[in-house]
Amino acid sequence: MIEPLLIDKSKKGRLAYCYPPLDLPRSFDHEFEHLPSHLQREGGARLPEVSELDVVRHFTRLSGMVHGVDNGMYPLGSCTMKYNPKLGEEIAQMAQFTQIHPLQDTSTVQGCLSVMYNLLEDLSSITGMSWGSLQPCAGSHGEYTGLKLIRSYFLKRGDLNRTKVLIPVSAHGTNPASAAVNGFDVVEVASNRKGLVDLDGLKSRLTDEVAALMLTNPNTLGLFEEDILKISEAVHEAGALLYYDGANLNAIMGKARPGDMGFDVLHLNLHKTFSTPHGGGGPGSGPVMVNDLLRPFLPKPDIVLREGGYAFDWDQADSIGKVSMFWGNFLVFLRAYVYILRMGSEGLRAAANHAVLNANYLAKKLKPYYEIPYTGGIMHEFVISVKNYKEQYGVTAEDFAKALIDEGYHPPTVYFPLIVDEALMIEPTESESLENLDAFIDAMIRIAKRAKSDPGSLKKAPISTPVGRLDQVKAVKEARVRY
Numbered sequence: 001m002i003e004p005l006l007i008d009k010s011k012k013g014r015l016a017y018c019y020p021p022l023d024l025p026r027s028f029d030h031e032f033e034h035l036p037s038h039l040q041r042e043g044g045a046r047l048p049e050v051s052e053l054d055v056v057r058h059f060t061r062l063s064g065m066v067h068g069v070d071n072g073m074y075p076l077g078s079c080t081m082k083y084n085p086k087l088g089e090e091i092a093q094m095a096q097f098t099q100i101h102p103l104q105d106t107s108t109v110q111g112c113l114s115v116m117y118n119l120l121e122d123l124s125s126i127t128g129m130s131w132g133s134l135q136p137c138a139g140s141h142g143e144y145t146g147l148k149l150i151r152s153y154f155l156k157r158g159d160l161n162r163t164k165v166l167i168p169v170s171a172h173g174t175n176p177a178s179a180a181v182n183g184f185d186v187v188e189v190a191s192n193r194k195g196l197v198d199l200d201g202l203k204s205r206l207t208d209e210v211a212a213l214m215l216t217n218p219n220t221l222g223l224f225e226e227d228i229l230k231i232s233e234a235v236h237e238a239g240a241l242l243y244y245d246g247a248n249l250n251a252i253m254g255k256a257r258p259g260d261m262g263f264d265v266l267h268l269n270l271h272k273t274f275s276t277p278h279g280g281g282g283p284g285s286g287p288v289m290v291n292d293l294l295r296p297f298l299p300k301p302d303i304v305l306r307e308g309g310y311a312f313d314w315d316q317a318d319s320i321g322k323v324s325m326f327w328g329n330f331l332v333f334l335r336a337y338v339y340i341l342r343m344g345s346e347g348l349r350a351a352a353n354h355a356v357l358n359a360n361y362l363a364k365k366l367k368p369y370y371e372i373p374y375t376g377g378i379m380h381e382f383v384i385s386v387k388n389y390k391e392q393y394g395v396t397a398e399d400f401a402k403a404l405i406d407e408g409y410h411p412p413t414v415y416f417p418l419i420v421d422e423a424l425m426i427e428p429t430e431s432e433s434l435e436n437l438d439a440f441i442d443a444m445i446r447i448a449k450r451a452k453s454d455p456g457s458l459k460k461a462p463i464s465t466p467v468g469r470l471d472q473v474k475a476v477k478e479a480r481v482r483y
């Protein structure tokens, strides 16, 4: 059923809540007089006039139309849409954390600063790095910050020649974007037949103009870069640095550390790996973690523990400065800290083990029905190609994704990574039980059979949603942001 807009339900004079008449002089009537007349509204704002019950029912109905991790599986590859324990939510909503001000005297927020300090300590030991900054507010923001550190490092050394950043073809799109906004030229590194970095190809590109190689491990095909130590050696021999995109840490946390693999700098996605609900634009947190080489350049202020307690240290001569509000997205840190404390190192390791086991179970069960081009060393996610279905039955990755909606699932990531034709990228996460995985497998098999027997029906999907298939490009090309 289509839910009408509140404005369409409006009835003149209907009210939800009514303030008592104003008993103070009005002062704001003339506030906007200086605005040019063509920008001034001619009459009152057109707001819906509805009762409280209308509003409550409207939003309750809308909330039921939304698919989230809390009401169904969300196998969105490269996104780690795992269950976020409610304990973290409860603590993040406590007034002791929400009713504080960033500019409060630090002596009055020692508890909050201790959370930030301890979280940095925990993240350092989980990643094998020296220290970090919690300021970046997204994974991509962490990438931007990390590359800025690399830039400052070479500038400080007077090495102005290093203008290139190497990035594998399978990389997440934010990697080249972050390099480009930092003023670097992006150079692609090819994958080999196994879907891993082609070591010889990499070596041939490692000139004295290269500042860094950006890598995620496992990569965006869900595969572990088995030559990572050789890669690290080659990059460092060439005088360049190694950047780790930590968005895929869920596959290795508690088991392997980027610091031990030779990475110099990385970002994490707390909103993926460390339990903050995400999607739809935030809030996120993409802390950047570094080794000793890059530590002097970290954003300021640093959080330090002095004799008198925790404090912000603004006194860092080589710092790149602030990259956002200096306290970052504090409530996301809190959830991450609660998650880490509650899981402990054994729990984190177990979560990574389960994430990998679940992905491998799905891949194995789906293999008879779907082409999985890269199967060597699948970690927490894997990529299906429905190219053969497209060629034989005209059914595309988009059609499969839409058909999954009718089966009650959020679609997987589609058409990414770009090196796989008609890609569906599936990440079940550790949250799903064996029964849930089996139900998903059954749904995928049903769709595969329909693709052969009744391809037209997939083209019509979804049919169970309030609106059917939308024109996915129109909203971008013809943005109408006014109703």
Ligand SMILES: Cc1ncc(COP(=O)(O)O)c(C=O)c1O
Pocket (backbone or CB within 6 Å): 078, 079, 138, 139, 140, 141, 172, 174, 175, 216, 220, 245, 247, 248, 269, 284, 286
């Ligand atoms: C591999 C990888 N790198 C970087 C990012 C960027 O993170 P964010 O969306 O928080 O900016 C993502 C997010 O999808 C990712 O999957």
